[in-house]
Amino acid sequence: MGGVWTALRWLPAGVGPAKPPAPLRARPPDAASGRGRPGRLRRCHVSDAAAGAASGLHLGDAEPRPELRRQQKLAAALVLEAVNGRSAEERKMRPADPPVLPAPQKADANPENFPGVLPQKPKRHFRRRPPNLQIRAPGKDSEDRRQDDTQRRDEAVGDARREENTQRTVVSWRGAVIEPQPGTELPSRKAEAPHKPSSQAPRIQNQAASPNERQRAVIDAFRHAWAGYRKFAWGHDELKPVSRSFSEWFGLGLTLIDALDTMWILGLRKEFEEARKWVSKKLRFQKDVDVNLFESTIRILGGLLSAYHLSGDDLFLKKAEDFGNRLMPAFQTPSKIPYSDVNIGTGAAHPPRWTSDSTVAEVTSIQLEFRELSRLTGSRKFQEAAEEVTRRVHSLSGKKDGLVPMFINTHSGLFTHMGVFTLGARADSYYEYLLKQWIQGGKKETQLVEDYLEAIEGIKRHLLRRSEPRKLTFVGELAHGRFSAKMDHLVCFLPGTLALGAHHGLPADHMELARALMDTCYQMNRQMETGLSPEIVHFNLYPQSDQKDVQVKPADRHNLLRPETVESLFYLYRLTGDPKYQDWGWQILQSFNAYARVPSGGYSSISNVQDPLNPQPRDKMESFFLGETLKYLYLLFSDDPDLLSLDAYVFNTEAHPLPIWVPPRGA
Numbered sequence: 001m002g003g004v005w006t007a008l009r010w011l012p013a014g015v016g017p018a019k020p021p022a023p024l025r026a027r028p029p030d031a032a033s034g035r036g037r038p039g040r041l042r043r044c045h046v047s048d049a050a051a052g053a054a055s056g057l058h059l060g061d062a063e064p065r066p067e068l069r070r071q072q073k074l075a076a077a078l079v080l081e082a083v084n085g086r087s088a089e090e091r092k093m094r095p096a097d098p099p100v101l102p103a104p105q106k107a108d109a110n111p112e113n114f115p116g117v118l119p120q121k122p123k124r125h126f127r128r129r130p131p132n133l134q135i136r137a138p139g140k141d142s143e144d145r146r147q148d149d150t151q152r153r154d155e156a157v158g159d160a161r162r163e164e165n166t167q168r169t170v171v172s173w174r175g176a177v178i179e180p181q182p183g184t185e186l187p188s189r190k191a192e193a194p195h196k197p198s199s200q201a202p203r204i205q206n207q208a209a210s211p212n213e214r215q216r217a218v219i220d221a222f223r224h225a226w227a228g229y230r231k232f233a234w235g236h237d238e239l240k241p242v243s244r245s246f247s248e249w250f251g252l253g254l255t256l257i258d259a260l261d262t263m264w265i266l267g268l269r270k271e272f273e274e275a276r277k278w279v280s281k282k283l284r285f286q287k288d289v290d291v292n293l294f295e296s297t298i299r300i301l302g303g304l305l306s307a308y309h310l311s312g313d314d315l316f317l318k319k320a321e322d323f324g325n326r327l328m329p330a331f332q333t334p335s336k337i338p339y340s341d342v343n344i345g346t347g348a349a350h351p352p353r354w355t356s357d358s359t360v361a362e363v364t365s366i367q368l369e370f371r372e373l374s375r376l377t378g379s380r381k382f383q384e385a386a387e388e389v390t391r392r393v394h395s396l397s398g399k400k401d402g403l404v405p406m407f408i409n410t411h412s413g414l415f416t417h418m419g420v421f422t423l424g425a426r427a428d429s430y431y432e433y434l435l436k437q438w439i440q441g442g443k444k445e446t447q448l449v450e451d452y453l454e455a456i457e458g459i460k461r462h463l464l465r466r467s468e469p470r471k472l473t474f475v476g477e478l479a480h481g482r483f484s485a486k487m488d489h490l491v492c493f494l495p496g497t498l499a500l501g502a503h504h505g506l507p508a509d510h511m512e513l514a515r516a517l518m519d520t521c522y523q524m525n526r527q528m529e530t531g532l533s534p535e536i537v538h539f540n541l542y543p544q545s546d547q548k549d550v551q552v553k554p555a556d557r558h559n560l561l562r563p564e565t566v567e568s569l570f571y572l573y574r575l576t577g578d579p580k581y582q583d584w585g586w587q588i589l590q591s592f593n594a595y596a597r598v599p600s601g602g603y604s605s606i607s608n609v610q611d612p613l614n615p616q617p618r619d620k621m622e623s624f625f626l627g628e629t630l631k632y633l634y635l636l637f638s639d640d641p642d643l644l645s646l647d648a649y650v651f652n653t654e655a656h657p658l659p660i661w662v663p664p665r666g667a
Contacts, residue, residue, distance in 0.1 A: 211267075214586055214637035219266050221593065221603075222630050225621065226263075226271055228601025229255055235282055241602030242619040250291045250300075253283060258299050258627030260307040260316075261656055265644070266634055272311075280315055285326050288345040293330045293338055294362035298654040299623060301327070301369045305376070306656035317376060324373045324382055331385040335413030336392060338363055338385075357407040357416050363389050365429035367437050368652045375661065390437070393430075394451060400478075401458030402451060404430055419480040423459065424488030424536075429653040431455050432497050436650045439504055442661050452501070456510065459494075467539040467549040472523055473516040474539050485539040492521035492533075492564035493653075496571035503575050503646060511575075518572050521565045522584050524550055528609040531591035532559045552610065558618065560605045561596060563628035563655065570636040574646060585636045592629075628655035 211219060225239075233239040233246030237254035240247055256275050263272040291300075301323055308316035326344040333339060333349075340358045342349040351358065367386040374383035398405055398415040405415040406426040423431065434452035438445055463475045465485060475491050477484045498514035524533040527550045536556035540547045566585050573581035595615045596603040603625055607616035632655060635644060649657040 211634075212637060212639075214582070214589075215634055217589060218630055218634040218637065219268070221589065221597075221633075222259075222262065222266055222268070222626065223271075224597065225602050225626055225630070226259070226268075228598065228621070229626075231601055235278060238623060239602045239621040240619045241598040241600065241604050241621055242617050244600055247620070250296060251287065251289050252285070252291070252296075252300060253278065254299060255621070255623040255626060257283075257303040257307075258623040258654065260303055261310050262626055262631040262634075264307065264310045265631060276311075276313065276315070279319060283319060285319075285323055285344050288343065290341045290343050290350075291327075292341055292362075293327060294340070294359070294365060296323075297327065297366040297369050298652055298656075299627065301373065302652045302654050302656035302658075303627065305369060305372055305658060306652075308376075309657070309659060320373060321377050321379075324370070328381065328385065331388075333410045335410055336385075336388050337408055337410050337413050338366075338389065339410055351410055355407075356411060357409050359426045360393070360404050360406055360408050360415070361425075361427050361429045363408060364393055365433045365653055367433055368440055368650065368658060371437070371440065372658050390448075394447060399458075401461055402454030402456070403458040403462065403478075404455075420478070421458075421462065422477040422488075423463065423475050423491045423494060424477070424486075425490055428488075428490050428493060432493060432653055435497055435501050436652075439500070440650050440658065440660055443504065449506070453506070456498070456501075460513075465539070465541065467520075468541060468543045468547070469545075470523070470549045472520040472539065472549050473513070474520050475517070476539070485541055486536060487524075487539065488536050489521075489524065489533045489562055490564055492517075492524070492568055494568070495521060496568035499568070499571045499575050500646065514568075514572065515576075518568055518581070521568060525565060525584075525588055525591070528552075529612045530559075530595045530606070530609045530615055531587060532595060532606070532609045533562075533565060534559060534609050535562075557608045557610055558605065559596075559609050560620075561592070561603060561622055561625040561629055563624055563632055566629060566632045566636060567655065570632045571646075573636055574641065582636060585633055589633055624654060631655050 210216075228241050228244075229239045232241070232244045233255070235253050235256070236246035237249045237251065238247045239255065256278060260272065260275055260279075263269075263275065301320055304316045304320035304323065307313070308320065323344070326347070327342055329347040330338040330340075330342040330349040337358060339349040339351050340362055341352065367390060370382040370386035374380055392413055393404070393408070396408075396413075396415055398418050400421055403421040404427060405418050406420060406422065407416045408414065409416050421427070431452065434448050434455065438448040438452065441448075443449070459475060462478050463483075464473060465476055465483070466473055467485075474485070474487050475494065477486050495514040495518040498510040498517070502508060502511035502514065521533070524537055525531055527548055528534065534552045534557045536553070538551045538553065540549055540551055566588060569581045569585045572578070573585075592603060595612065596606055596617075598604050598617065602621045604617040605620050605622065607618050609615065644651075644657050648660055650660055651657050
């Protein structure tokens with residue numbers, strides 16, 4: 001496979017110490033080179049240094065060499081030159097970068113003072129509109145039939161184990177206890193006039209076309225999940241489907257906001273309008289409650305911005321701006337590295353109760369949303385605060401060939417807990433957002449992509465290994481020079497990110513690695529008795545006839561309905577056209593239906609993916625199941641490349657699509 005450069009090889013030829021990497025050398029651009037936590041941070045996984053520590057399988061020197069760094073910088077420059085200076089003939093062979101959404105500006109905004117955004121002159125008496133989307137609404141007959149089936153299933157449920165009066169206090173992952181507010185109203189059963197979309201709403205094309213069979217199955221799954229949320233958790237954060245109750249994390253209708261754009265994409269207009277009414281009438285941010293900056297940014301701010309872009313409804317932008325303003329006190333620290341938590345009612349921000357550190361992924365995975373909020377409102381403060389974090393993290397010492405530690409101190413601004421490197425919890429989306437910010441900004445911010453390219457080489461050099469006996473390529477962890485063959489399911493975001501980068505002109509061997517890691521993530525599901533991946537796996541490094549590649553410890557056997565595998569399947573299918581990725585996603589959806597679907601409504605995370613007879617429901621449906629998992633499955637099963645085109649949109653780490661910025665015509 002050709003590429004715009006020849007990089008370090010990403011995998012040793014066999015088991016054993018690898019040779020030092022060969023010097024980088026440039027190659028001519030090749031048109032074939034391209035065609036890229038949500039609960040991500042709920043656990044801090046310390047590397048299991050004992051597993052594979054003595055394997056001696058490091059891909060290169062333990063410490064980066066100055067000449068290697070210079071070669072990596074040169075290679076990155078060559079890549080960027082090739083990406084930005086392709087020949088006319090190459091451009092014909094690659095997807096064009098289409099003109100996308102011009103930046104709306106407030107009347108009093110001065111775009112000339114706005115970093116990274118080009119000035120525009122809006123026409124008089126004309127309102128900017130989000131781009132048209134090719135979205136197909138479900139057929140009415142199948143829709144009515146699914147509603148009848150859901151009602152019959154609900155009426156047939158009477159299990160004694162589903163207790164109605166469970167305790168409704170939830171302890172968040174930060175340890176903060178939030179009590180549910182009594183008196184939250186269920187949606188009205190009275191018929192109401194449909195909301196009239198604003199003049200910004202795009203026309204929906206191909207309304208008469210129906211979703212295909214697999215997409216209809218996703219719509220059915222969403223309706224079933226939504227029915228449980230509507231009946232038992234309306235207006236609350238998360239559904240507890242087994243006990244037919246709810247839990248609160250922030251008390252802001254988290255599942256409802258996370259699911260807004262999914263409903264729009266799936267064509268569920270009735271459900272969308274009902275949810276929109278709740279946002280209009282009930283969503284109030286003036287309340288004395290702490291929110292996690294990262295989780296609330298990617299779910300709430302990202303969800304509102306995406307709903308605005310897809311529907312054109314100004315309500316969502318106004319709510320997003322209000323919420324963004326309430327998050328800003330988190331950035332008021334001595335180092336400009338934000339605190340992890342902020343009270344959106346009082347403005348008091350603070351680190352977690354147990355440390356003065358923030359998580360690196362937390363502070364570096366909010367930029368897409370804050371940058372877009374600035375672009376839409378004309379207020380520079382959101383983008384400036386978020387990009388200052390990026391600049392400071394870029395300049396820090398303590399990295400290892402582009403890999404970053406998991407923690408950063410909000411007072412000193414320095415990395416802490418040095419020497420531990422992972423692509424799992426607390427670090428994963430740092431790498432994702434380097435690439436996606438570069439794409440969002442029209443591929444102009446070269447420092448972002450240089451950091452990303454360096455990090456990918458660091459992954460290849462230090463974290464990649466092959467398992468036995470199937471020789472699956474996987475990403476392990478490194479703790480103080482000791483390798484652990486441990487891989488979180490969260491790491492399965494990486495195949496999709498690598499593929500997205502290759503699509504946008506980065507080295508072709510990124511797509512090669514994406515395919516290999518995608519096979520591994522599929523096997524993490526396939527080798528389990530339920531067909532669902534556990535939260536964490538350990539890979540077997542030594543040939544043993546009676547051992548599988550994927551091994552699971554008892555504490556790690558749970559599945560939280562996470563999206564990362566189907567997220568990457570979507571990217572791989574969209575960018576390669578290989579139908580096996582659709583088939584793999586279909587198997588996973590069937591497993592969710594077999595082992596996680598609760599008859600009375602909703603889906604539950606499970607405790608044991610290795611026991612199909614008793615998977616042990618955990619009585620929790622994370623908001624990202626509706627916001628990400630089902631959305632990516634629906635897009636995976638679509639054969640329309642213009643449905644949220646990857647040349648027009650970039651997805652945040654909660655699967656909320658945001659437009660790619662491009663210069664205005666004539667610029």
